[in-house]
Amino acid sequence: xxxxxxxxxxxxxxxxxxxxxxxxxxxxxxxxxxxxxxxxxxxxxxxxxxxxxxxxxxxxxxxxxxxxxxxxxxxxxxxxxxxxxxxxxxxxxxxxxxxxxxxxxxxxxxxxxxxxxxxxxxxxxxxxxxxxxxxxxxxxxxxxxxxxxxxxxxxxxxxxxxxxxxxxxxxxxxxxxxxxxxxxxxxxxxxxxxxxxxxxxxxxxxxxxxxxxxxxxxxxxxxxxxxxxxxxxxxxxxxxxxxxxxxxxxxxxxxxxxxxxxxxxxxxxxxxxxxxxxxxxxxxxxxxxxxxxxxxxxxxxxxxxxxxxxxxxxxxxxxxxxxxxxxxxxxxxxxxxxxxxxxxxxxxxxxxxxxxxxxxxxxxxxxxxxxxxxxxxxxxxxxxxxxxxxxxxxxxxxxxxxxxxxxxxxxxxxxxxxxxxxxxxxxxxxxxx
Ligand code: S3P
Numbered sequence: 001x002x003x004x005x006x007x008x009x010x011x012x013x014x015x016x017x018x019x020x021x022x023x024x025x026x027x028x029x030x031x032x033x034x035x036x037x038x039x040x041x042x043x044x045x046x047x048x049x050x051x052x053x054x055x056x057x058x059x060x061x062x063x064x065x066x067x068x069x070x071x072x073x074x075x076x077x078x079x080x081x082x083x084x085x086x087x088x089x090x091x092x093x094x095x096x097x098x099x100x101x102x103x104x105x106x107x108x109x110x111x112x113x114x115x116x117x118x119x120x121x122x123x124x125x126x127x128x129x130x131x132x133x134x135x136x137x138x139x140x141x142x143x144x145x146x147x148x149x150x151x152x153x154x155x156x157x158x159x160x161x162x163x164x165x166x167x168x169x170x171x172x173x174x175x176x177x178x179x180x181x182x183x184x185x186x187x188x189x190x191x192x193x194x195x196x197x198x199x200x201x202x203x204x205x206x207x208x209x210x211x212x213x214x215x216x217x218x219x220x221x222x223x224x225x226x227x228x229x230x231x232x233x234x235x236x237x238x239x240x241x242x243x244x245x246x247x248x249x250x251x252x253x254x255x256x257x258x259x260x261x262x263x264x265x266x267x268x269x270x271x272x273x274x275x276x277x278x279x280x281x282x283x284x285x286x287x288x289x290x291x292x293x294x295x296x297x298x299x300x301x302x303x304x305x306x307x308x309x310x311x312x313x314x315x316x317x318x319x320x321x322x323x324x325x326x327x328x329x330x331x332x333x334x335x336x337x338x339x340x341x342x343x344x345x346x347x348x349x350x351x352x353x354x355x356x357x358x359x360x361x362x363x364x365x366x367x368x369x370x371x372x373x374x375x376x377x378x379x380x381x382x383x384x385x386x387x388x389x390x391x392x393x394x395x396x397x398x399x400x401x402x403x404x405x406x407x408x409x410x411x412x413x414x415x416x417x418x419x420x421x422x423x424x425x426x427x428x429x430x431x432x433x
């Protein structure tokens with residue numbers, strides 16, 4: 001699908017005030033959608049992600065035989081294929097979504113048939129060797145195109161493996177677990193840094209047995225999944241833009257309801273607290289083992305402090321780093337990011353684009369191969385921002401623009417819809433001008 005490039009003007013704000021309920025978490029929606037489509041029976045979801053990425057997952061699973069119904073109230077019903085997909089002659093289009101491509105490859109590697117997975121220009125540049133290696137160890141046959149998509153998966157009967165991920169990646173972990181789900185014996189994934197654990201929690205919710213230690217996950221296959229009903233928690237990575245926006249204005253007050261607070265995703269709240277933001281978490285509850293709560297944030301009157309993000313924290317915060325870097329100039333002590341080389345192989349080279357766009361707004365910034373230093377105490381001016389087709393860059397610089405002087409033009413604003421189509425409307429709702 002071709003979408004025309006859109007521009008969006010962001011004017012400075014005086015404050016950020018209000019209360020929001022955000023659409024469902026992208027990572028959880030991918031998993032619920034994919035597992036429901038593979039399970040037996042009809043699953044029902046409310047607050048399913050409205051992003052184009054999760055629509056790609058649903059469309060691929062529909063092409064493989066699942067039945068998808070979008071209800072008028074926004075709910076999604078998925079009737080699964082009970083463990084056996086139907087191969088299609090048409091390629092499966094994963095759009096911009098790395099999660100769809102990597103996780104679905106694992107699911108399909110253990111199925112009968114031949115499947116071709118394609119993606120847009122950005123996804124076709126992203127590294128796929130990381131899934132080929134473990135899947136081939138399991139006996140799957142995968143053909144890549146110079147290490148990238150298009151991918152052809154030739155389904156086979158697999159053997160269980162014990163795999164240590166060289167780069168922390170929840171997508172690779174999930175890919176192996178979904179192959180392991182269908183494979184005789186115990187498949188184990190070991191990871192040095194614990195990545196988001198939505199797959200483990202979702203697999204359990206759909207009836208699978210999974211074993212976990214501090215640094216490993218094991219699944220004994222084959223196992224069948226059953227349908228569930230679930231409300232998807234609000235997306236904390238989408239909330240990051242609003243939390244950072246609120247943190248910029250002394251006197252701000254923002255409430256985010258029914259937000260996903262899974263500990264493997266909530267490191268941002270610690271960083272916000274380190275920066276001096278005042279936070280409260282209320283009404284914590286568990287839904288299918290996912291923590292959900294209400295978050296209140298207000299900015300420190302003395303301004304934001306400083307933060308250094310490296311090691312395991314950099315991996316856990318990988319999706320939130322662009323917006324943290326983008327507010328760096330407005331802190332007192334700056335934001336320093338290291339050990340985040342993975343940012344270079346996301347939907348764009350996020351280090352290069354953050355550096356380029358911060359400089360366009362007049363900031364001083366130092367680029368490193370695995371991160372950047374954004375000194376604090378800098379004033380920014382409005383500029384033309386190149387989102388580079390990357391949703392998180394478009395949104396991160398819309399937040400930076402709220403405290404700049406003059407207007408900022410976001411080029412490629414339509415990319416926000418990859419994860420968060422409501423972003424600009426909600427930003428208008430809470431930005432006090
Ligand atoms: C995701 C995992 C992360 C993240 C991506 C979503 C997931 O990628 O950056 O936005 O849902 O599993 P990696 O697993 O490649 O680190």
